[in-house]
Amino acid sequence: MSSKINIAVLGLGYVGLPLMLALSKKFSVVGFDTSHKRINELKRGVDNTNESKQSDLKENLNSFTSSVKKIKNCNVFIVTVPTPIKRNKSPDLKYLNGACSIIGKILKKNDLVIFESTVYPGLTEEVCVPILEKFSSLSYRQDFSVGYSPERINPGDKNHKIKDIVKVVSGSDPIAAKRVNDIYTKIISAGTYIASSIKVAEAAKVIENTQRDINIALINELSRIFDLMEIDTNEVLEAANTKWNFIDFKPGLVGGHCIGVDPYYLTYKSKSLGFSPEMILAGRNTNENVPKFIVNKSLKVMKRRGFVPKLSKVLMLGLSFKENCPDTRNSKSFETLSFLLSKVSYVDVYDPIAITDKHSFEAFKKSNFKILKKLPKKAQYNLIIIAVSHSIFKEIGAKAIKFLGSKNAVIFDVKGLYSLNNKFIRL
Numbered sequence: 001m002s003s004k005i006n007i008a009v010l011g012l013g014y015v016g017l018p019l020m021l022a023l024s025k026k027f028s029v030v031g032f033d034t035s036h037k038r039i040n041e042l043k044r045g046v047d048n049t050n051e052s053k054q055s056d057l058k059e060n061l062n063s064f065t066s067s068v069k070k071i072k073n074c075n076v077f078i079v080t081v082p083t084p085i086k087r088n089k090s091p092d093l094k095y096l097n098g099a100c101s102i103i104g105k106i107l108k109k110n111d112l113v114i115f116e117s118t119v120y121p122g123l124t125e126e127v128c129v130p131i132l133e134k135f136s137s138l139s140y141r142q143d144f145s146v147g148y149s150p151e152r153i154n155p156g157d158k159n160h161k162i163k164d165i166v167k168v169v170s171g172s173d174p175i176a177a178k179r180v181n182d183i184y185t186k187i188i189s190a191g192t193y194i195a196s197s198i199k200v201a202e203a204a205k206v207i208e209n210t211q212r213d214i215n216i217a218l219i220n221e222l223s224r225i226f227d228l229m230e231i232d233t234n235e236v237l238e239a240a241n242t243k244w245n246f247i248d249f250k251p252g253l254v255g256g257h258c259i260g261v262d263p264y265y266l267t268y269k270s271k272s273l274g275f276s277p278e279m280i281l282a283g284r285n286t287n288e289n290v291p292k293f294i295v296n297k298s299l300k301v302m303k304r305r306g307f308v309p310k311l312s313k314v315l316m317l318g319l320s321f322k323e324n325c326p327d328t329r330n331s332k333s334f335e336t337l338s339f340l341l342s343k344v345s346y347v348d349v350y351d352p353i354a355i356t357d358k359h360s361f362e363a364f365k366k367s368n369f370k371i372l373k374k375l376p377k378k379a380q381y382n383l384i385i386i387a388v389s390h391s392i393f394k395e396i397g398a399k400a401i402k403f404l405g406s407k408n409a410v411i412f413d414v415k416g417l418y419s420l421n422n423k424f425i426r427l
């Protein structure tokens with residue numbers, strides 16, 4: 001235990017909680033969240049993000065708080081609050097502003113504030129630092145330091161946990177960068193990479209997800225071309241992947257609050273500097289249109305097989321934004337569901353992993369759909385869409401899925417979860 005470093009982690013979600021638990025093994029740490037609901041759950045040992053070990057949670061039940069008083073004696077503050085976008089796709093900085101004003105009011109000389117939230121290059125020093133200065137009446141670099149260390153975890157992925165992923169770190173000056181680095185090297189077995197500036201570290205993170213978004217967009221675009229050519233994209237990809245330098249991406253829905261959001265931070269900043277990035281925005285546009293394409297392709301095949309969509313019953317498997325993850329925020333399954341509901345008789349939805357609440361379906365209030373608690377053994381759905389590739393769906397098996405369909409049912413395996421032999425349609 002280091003006696004000098006007292007850390008407060010602000011924002012205990014998918015990123016902040018695993019980080020706080022990892023830090024607690026080496027430092028004195030308090031986990032702070034403005035959501036009383038989240039804090040009450042954590043104090044009871046409940047983590048509905050599924051990203052933490054029960055034993056780690058249990059050891060920290062008394063370290064969770066919503067009280068600013070409990071973090072005011074800390075000297076390192078790590079910010080892991082959400083960075084969503086507004087309806088018009090511009091950055092929504094209300095959580096970052098909120099966290100900075102909380103910290104600003106308790107900031108002391110020589111304290112260090114580290115940001116982990118994904119932002120555009122420059123945001124930490126242009127937006128966060130002035131708020132810290134304003135509320136603390138202290139001077140940046142002279143009185144307090146700032147660091148930026150982007151989080152790169154992959155929720156639902158049990159093989160790449162926080163300690164296994166190289167951590168990019170940076171600081172407002174070389175001494176701050178060393179302080180940041182000294183903290184993370186204690187918990188990251190994979191090691192750290194010291195970036196030359198905060199801006200470089202911010203840019204490195206935002207381009208990771210931008211690159212992924214564009215690569216997926218290309219494959220989604222190819223799948224639209226191959227649909228017209230009546231060839232299976234997955235078969236094409238399998239063949240192309242036999243070359244050592246072909247990059248392996250699959251078509252699919254791009255939702256959630258990282259890949260589908262982060263590129264807009266970068267394009268926003270770029271536009272403010274007078275350059276409108278065409279490729280990044282085109283990729284976003286392609287990925288935003290996938291739900292509509294899935295529904296239109298389903299209807300096309302259904303009609304070919306003699307089904308009348310308006311009289312058809314549909315089963316949709318998967319609601320969360322990605323496989324094996326309960327997070328449904330900004331999930332494109334909802335958009336797919338919304339398009340479907342306007343075209344077919346009714347839709348049953350099944351996702352045993354996804355966490356939804358009464359607000360999740362507000363847009364669908366009077367609609368013709370039902371959430372299933374469990375799957376029937378046999379059913380007569382005319383269309384089954386496997387929208388999310390949860391392992392649990394793979395375990396159910398293609399045979400059992402076919403059993404849920406009527407004669408000639410259309411089964412749409414969006415992510416290519418089942419073997420090609422099943423002849424399910426795909427993106």
Ligand SMILES: NC(=O)c1ccc[n+]([C@@H]2O[C@H](COP(=O)([O-])OP(=O)(O)OC[C@H]3O[C@@H](n4cnc5c(N)ncnc54)[C@H](O)[C@@H]3O)[C@@H](O)[C@H]2O)c1
Nearest residue numbers: 011012013014015033034035081082083098099117118151
């Ligand atoms: N989830 C991911 O896969 C992932 C991966 C890498 C980076 N990121 C980035 O990390 C950041 C956090 O994402 P997340 O998925 O953990 O978000 P999240 O929504 O799961 O959790 C954020 C938490 O912050 C809390 N919060 C909001 N305002 C606060 C404040 N002022 N003070 C304290 N707590 C506050 C919320 O109540 C919530 O519990 C975002 O910038 C995101 O882009 C996320």
